[in-house]
Amino acid sequence: MSEEMYKKLAQAVIDGEADDAEALARQALDQGLDPLACITNGLTKGIQQVGELFASGEYYLPELIISADTMKVAMDILEPALAGGQEREVVGRVVIGTVEGDLHEIGKTLVGTMLSANGFQVTDIGVDKTAAEFIEAVKENNATIVGASALLTTTMLQQKKIIEALDEAGLKNQVKVMVGGAPVTQSYADQIGADGYAEDAISAVDIAYRLADAPA
Amino acid sequence: MIKLEERKASIKPIKSKLKISILDDQEISQINQNTRTVLEEIGVVFPSDKALKIFAEVGANVDFEKQTVKIAADLLDKYLATSPRNYTMAGARPDLDVHVGDGKGTYFYCSGESPRVVDFSTGERRLSVKEDIANHARIADYLPIISLMWPSASASDKGETSPLHGLEACFTNSEKHVESESVMDEVSARYAVEMAIAVSGSEEKLRERPVLSQLLCCIQPLAQDRGGIEAAMIFAEYGIPVGFMSMPTLGLTAPPYPAGALTIAMAETLSGIMLTQIINPGVGNYISVNPGIVDPRTGAYFMGSAVAQMTNVSGVQMAHSNGIPILACHSFGGSQYELGNWQAGYENLYSHLLGVMAGADMSFGPSGMYEAVSLLDHPRILFDREMLRVIDEITDGVDVNPKTLAFDMIKEMGHKGGYISHRETGKFYRTTWPKESILYDDGKPEGRKWRDPKDVAREAITWILENHKPEPMSESVKQELRQIVDRADKDDSIKREISGHK
Ligand code: B1M
DSSP, X not given: OHHHHHHHHHHHHHHTOHHHHHHHHHHHHHTTOOHHHHIIIIIHHHHHHHHHXXXXXXXXXXXXXHHHHXXXXXXXXXXXXXXXXXXXXXXXXXXXXXXXXXXXXXXXXXXXXXXXXXXXXXXXXXXXXXXXXXXXXXXXXXXXXXEEEXXXXXXXXXXXXXXXXXXXXXXXXXXXXXXXXXXXXXXXXHHHTOXXXXXXXXXXXXXXXXXXXXXX | OOOOOOOOOOOOOBOOSOOOOOSOHHHHHHHHHHHHHXXXXXXXXXXXXXXXXXXXHTTOEEETTTTXXXXXXXXXXXXXXXXXXXXXXXXXXXXXXXXXXXXXOXXXXXXXOBSXXXXXXXXXXXXXXXXXXXXXXXXXXHXXXXXXXXXXXXXXXXXXXXXXXXXXXXXXXXXXXEEESOOOXXXXXXXXXXXXXXXXXXXXXXXXXXXXXXXXXXXXXXXOOHHHHHHHHHHHHTTOOXXXXXXXXXXXXXXXXXXXXXXXXXXXXXXXXXXXXXXXXXXXXXXXXXXXXXXXXXXXXXXXXXXXXXXXXXXXXXXXHTTOOBEEOGGGGOOSXXXXXXXXXXXXXXXXXXXXXXXXXXXXXXXXXXXXXXXXXXXXXXXXHHHHHHHHHHTTOOOOSHHHHTHHHHHHHTTTOOGGGSHHHHHHHHHHSOXXXXXXXXXXXXXOOOOOHHHHHHHHHHHHHHHOOOOOOOHHHHHHHHHHHHHHHTOHHHHHHHHOOO
């Protein structure tokens, strides 16, 4: 019975059927199934397949995002039910946002979505976020990676402020910082002491994997 | 090769005999109606208390908590009525003034604020600096097809005051009208106004012939930028024209359909125009609709696509139906693709051509941009210029008159042909064969071989950079500009403003 439920959960994610996913997640808990197994063998399998479909060009971005949203709906039901000490397996916990004074959100959202679809737990804090808001989100989510996006020459300086604020808060050794955006370059990233720079969403996933593997 | 000679700056619009209209009257009125319903029922977010108070005072339905303004159609139309269809964006001399809406055709911008450049000497891609802006301003000053300019790149060597350094670099290296696309806070706006007053000579002269304007992007969907809108309020107060641009990304920040995306764009831009008209009735405004799409396979942002282009050009009719001028040509006169890339060529050609044929008052023209306005390459500007040269010719249409019907010529030549030896043919070629082109270069006398236009363009840019000296600005005005920017550099409140009010 549990195998069948895992399959259904995976399929709901693949089809992007949020209502089904929600109903199935509740049903699974009612039936006393292990929430962690439902996540690992159901939802995660589904999103992995979606990732493959996207990579092969079969799925387009809207489907990828709808599936990621569907997964989140079910996750919001299953995760609180995890037994104490149980944690779903994630590659890394990412807090991502666009820096203060900057309202460009397309690239940041895309990077966040791609990271989610690749097994990272992503908290997207939105646009126009201060260094303090980044720090708060890092603490709240026990993040391992901070992603800061900046699209303006006048706001890219905020990426440095975030790194300095992490340092001041004594968090610099716990998290890795990844930066990106149109005016940002590898040399700028090096100069401000970021741990990673990605030119686009695809390479952001590679960099995030590298940062996740790197010893904290 | 284009004619390279020492000369003063001049400007030249393109007037098209050929006309296209995408929307019929009923479609225009449906979109206008939809826009007004959106403004009335959904409203636009203005995250500025100052702006909200101004809207509330004139009777708009303001929710201060949600920072949203809902506007009844008759209230909107009352304020749109004072936004002029014709006005001046001035250059340093009256013959460089752009008389928006004067019926002389489409005036071209050199767009800008590129974060990166291709270094002209080394070919290396790097972050742009102030000197790049100064160089590109001199190139734009030299080319008559450019009538107005943005700082072409961002001064990454100047940090938060990069927008003001950009203006300084343009004012001191060109006599043409300068527009800021990056002054996005009230404090910087006040410095920019001071600079414009210095260039004009007095506040009164600035109001009469504004040498500066501002382009402000609305935030999709249905919102404005706090700092940007507060800057716009300062500019409007001083009679400085303010353009509002909407960049709906179809299916991302706006509905995927052009009609819905146009509705979003019109609601955003018209609400901004209304605010500036409340502040200073009669101040110049324009609209720009710059749609994009997302590559659904990778998420990459695209400015060139048939559907986005159609949406952009439809904006011309939408703006004009509201009595507002428009700046057309989506993609900021650039393309997604690299120079030398076939797709960049065709995308650029159709986006330039359609704007002119639709009767846009202004359009992004030769800019030297690619990679979706994020990379500037100086020689590229001559490729854009080349397209406009062709467009100028095409949009002249076909002359039909007794001379061109050429009955006498046909009779004279009869069945033997050989028109090449006819005197009229000689005259025709003399006027028609493009002398001012980088494409048909006949090379050095010894060679007479086709030369790669890239080499020809490089030579021309080298010549312009080495030889073109814009009419010098008086030393005292230069000094004044320097002092203003210097003061701004030391003003910590700019940093606070850019960071927001948090
Ligand atoms: C954490 O780790 C990572 C890793 C990788 C990361 C990352 C983080 N973040 C990004 N990446 C990377 O991966 C992503 C996916 O592949 C990529 O993200 P991107 O964001 O680069 O790519 C996206 C998928 C698609 N790209 C985009 O979405 C940006 C495209 C361009 C054209 C652009 C857009 C669309 C917009 N804009 Co703006 N805009 C431009 C942009 C030019 C350009 N080509 O970048 C740029 C950035 N804008 C500019 C400007 C000036 C402005 N914009 C403004 C506004 C807007 C819109 C709101 C209209 C709109 C954004 C809509 C939205 N909701 O996000 C204003 C600022 C508003 C503000 N306060 O932020 C305004 C100031 C204009 C005005 N006068 O109002 C220029 C900046 C100049 C500079 N050097 O500072 C600009 C380069 C265009 C230009 N040349 O004029 C990579 O960079």
